[in-house]
Amino acid sequence: MKTALFALLLSCLVQAQAALMDLSDKPLVLQAQVAPNVFFEIDDSGSMDWEITTRPHWHFCEYDSNAPHVPGSGTCTSGKQDYGLWSSYSGQWWFFPAFEYIYPNGDNAYSTNCQPNSSAREAMLSCPDAPQPGDSIPYQNDWRILSSDFNVIYYNPQQTYKPWQGPCLNNGTACGNATFGAARSDPREGSDGYNNTRDLTGFIYEVWADDRGYTGTRPRRGNNLNVNST
Secondary structure (H helix, E strand, O other), rough: OOOOHHHHHHHHHHHHHHHHHOOOOHHHHHHOOOOOOOOOOOOOHHHHHHOOOOOOOHHHHOOOOOOOOOOOOOOOOOOOOOOEEOOOOOOOOOOOEEEOOOOOOOOOOOOEEEOOOOOOEEEHHHOOOOOOOOHHHHHHHHHHHOOOOEOOOOOOOOOOOOOOEEEEEEEEEEOOOHHHEEEEEEOOOOOOOOOOOOOOOOOOOEEEEEOOOEEEEEEEOOOOOOOOOO
């Protein structure tokens, strides 16, 4: 009898404590309901001005046993280039500078030079003997830069390009199609690049398929150049 009474009292005590310990199944900081917030951010940093943004890729020297200043049949890099820029021989000294631009336009956010040092912001057509993209020394060593398969912001023949939305002229005239023989760096009147035009006659684009010269997971340069221009 005493045992049964003790068990009954213990049961009541546990139930009373359970009622006092009725904890929420949500964190206390979330008790006040707030409507979801969405932030729309626009990046206006200098990198938004680049003309080169590459996919992860092997340096051109990995395909070419006659690559300038790094000839041979062994590997010439430790791994894929994955920092978004493009490194190629500049035709000056031995350095492989990183390029951010193709055209040395006056309204580029960074330099428009082609200098053999690691701190430079390079433009491909500033390198020696480069009146057109196909004539530049960096391009001759690595033609992939003129392919949207490699340089994702380069001209893509599979895309239909339309004028920018909104007015381009100060009088409110909407943006129109570019003039191929005098394409503006920036179509908005009053901008730094509005009067910077370029004749795109002779413009070329490449198609890149990285399926040559591989042994295992990486290309292995041998006695011949393992790439073909399309």
